[in-house]
Amino acid sequence: MKVTFKIWRQEGPDDKGAIRAYEVDGLTEDMSFLEALDHLNELLVLKDEKVIAFEYDCREGICGQCGVFINGRAHGPHDNMTTCQLHMRSFKDGDTIVVEPWRAASFPVIKDLIVDRSAFDRIIEQGAFISSKTGTAPEANAIPIPKEVSDRAMDAAACIGCGACVATCKNSSAALFTSAKINHLNGLPQGRAEEHKRVAEMTYQMEIEGFGSCTFTGACEVECPEGISIINIAEMNARVTKSKVFG
Amino acid sequence: MALNQLFFRKTIIAATGLFLCIFLVVHLSANCILLLPEETARSLYNSYSTTLRESPLIKIVAYLLYLSIILHVVFALLITIANRKAKPQKYVMNSSRENSTWTSQNMGLIGTMILLFIVVHLANFWARIKLGMGDAVGLDAAGNVDVYEVTSSLFHNIYYVIFYTVLAIPLALHLHHGFKSAFKTLGFYHKKGLRIVAKIALVYAIVMGVGFGIIPFIVYSK
Structure with a gap:
């Protein structure tokens, strides 16, 4: 499947930051959302571009590291779920997916999608x-x-x-x-x-x-x-x- | 340990809000007099309002009421400013509709509409009757100040009728969220109890919204 990611890119805490669009092909519905981001990062490496910084650890829904705002909701479109438990089957082919870091004065952005908690x-x-x-x-x-x-x-x-x-x-x-x-x-x-x-x-x-x-x-x-x-x-x-x- | 502002401010808003909720019940009950046949309504309404104005106890309650409205508004403003500061950067995309009600996300906006209503409402009645501003108010047959005439003439102006009716909608929305949240803010955490509170809040908001919204229309069509 093919989707367009619109992802918040920010070099560091003092950078202004902006949304950047990435068209990503070759995804499957079985991929977790984080795997889709991994896939995008691999493509960025091949193009010699800076990878998107995002946090994760266990990838099994218990560590609480992978928080990002997806399409206007914390951890994506489902209720009561971590980002790592979200799969690409929750999206349709051709979808645009907006990904932003947590927004709060007390959670300053460190880089891209990573905030200081x-x-x-x-x-x-x-x-x-x-x-x-x-x-x-x-x-x-x-x-x-x-x-x-x-x-x-x-x-x-x-x-x-x-x-x-x-x-x-x-x-x-x-x-x-x-x-x-x-x-x-x-x-x-x-x-x-x-x-x-x-x-x-x-x-x-x-x-x-x-x-x-x-x-x-x-x-x-x-x-x-x-x-x-x-x-x-x-x-x-x-x-x-x-x-x-x-x- | 310094005063905990996050809780102190919310407690003031919840407590004054609940007091205003009780006031509204009394207010709407009195408004129901307006539904009676004209002459009965006039004498009852005027003698009721005279009793209120002359009772020293009601005077204390009236000052409590002014104080509650002012505290409710001032602390809501302080909280809103602090809360905006806590989230300086908004999301490019925010689907808050999917996890919460529009009302709960916009209590400040809805409250501002109600404040606008209160200003007009006070100018219509309180300023004329208590402060003696605008046209002088006459007396009825029993010698009471003819508040009924003030009400009736106002509600024979279709623009005021529409204004009063439309503004009953934000009132109902504000009461629905405010009533049930006030209990949680004040520390009521009984699970089943909160479910009952939520139901009461819905019924209360509908009764208040419909009640305050429809009476001007009935008076208009009398």
Whole structure:
């Protein structure tokens, strides 16, 4: 199949950048989207042109590295999917596919489609961990946790930090990411000792990094590859109030 | 730890928004008096508005109302500016229609339309009746200020009727998104509860939109 890629090219953080069009032939429907970009890069190498810089690691939908904006949506046309799990069969022969990097003041472009997501790391550093040494895994029944509670914590823990929530949010809010990390730990007994400090410091860091506020458009939960529910944000809001009162 | 602006601003918007939602229920209920036969409507409407103006309790609520509208608008403006700064570069292609509603993406625009409506609405009624601007308002047979006459004459002007009816659409859209989001902003995170809130928000928005939109037409055709 043959498609026209319109891809954001930007030499470096200070370069202005622009969309460039590439007609690519010889693709198959079985190719993943990233393989199609690999194919395009091989053609560029043969033509002695600079290859398109894009991020990836596992290519099996669990690492969260491959985030790009495809045809106006984070990770492409499907809901709840990473870019690496997107295949060319989702497009038609002759399609034009617009590929852009995540857009957010807190995610500056490094090159082409690669953005700097270290703002997320700095939020994590503020408290998305447990300070005490827990040793090896304890005996399973030593700390009884209701199934519902552990399920909710696990659902929140599924966040892979890809940044699709920030990318798709019109306000570049990191509320879904931060709430997932907070609720994961604050919902479990191990995380409870530091719950108020964690909420206060992680949400404060979110603000320092320049992310916007959540206005509940709901776009983030549709684009999140792990299907993290927006209800996590409401729960985080409750925890912020709780931390102000009891923290 | 400094004040968390992201949450503080949103909390103010949600709380004032919900207060305004309650106000609208009272407002629409009073408007329903206009649907009664003319003479009954006139005396009831005028005595009701006199009671409101003379009650000290309502005076406090009225100041709360002015404050709520101002805070809602000012904080919405502050948030919008901060949010624009958070996303300085827009996408060349953005298919936000596929993951969210138009309303949720354009609350600022819709809110501005409602603000425009409020300015005209206050000029029509509040400025004339409370501030005494424009033509003097007469008294009815019972000696109450004839607010009914002000309303009725305004809604016999087809341009105002159209203006009031059309602007009920952004009101309904704004209420639908605002009502259900306010609960989440204020930290209500019960899954089933939120589903019920969403349903109530839809019914509430329809009732308010249709109610405020249709009454001027009924008065016009009376």
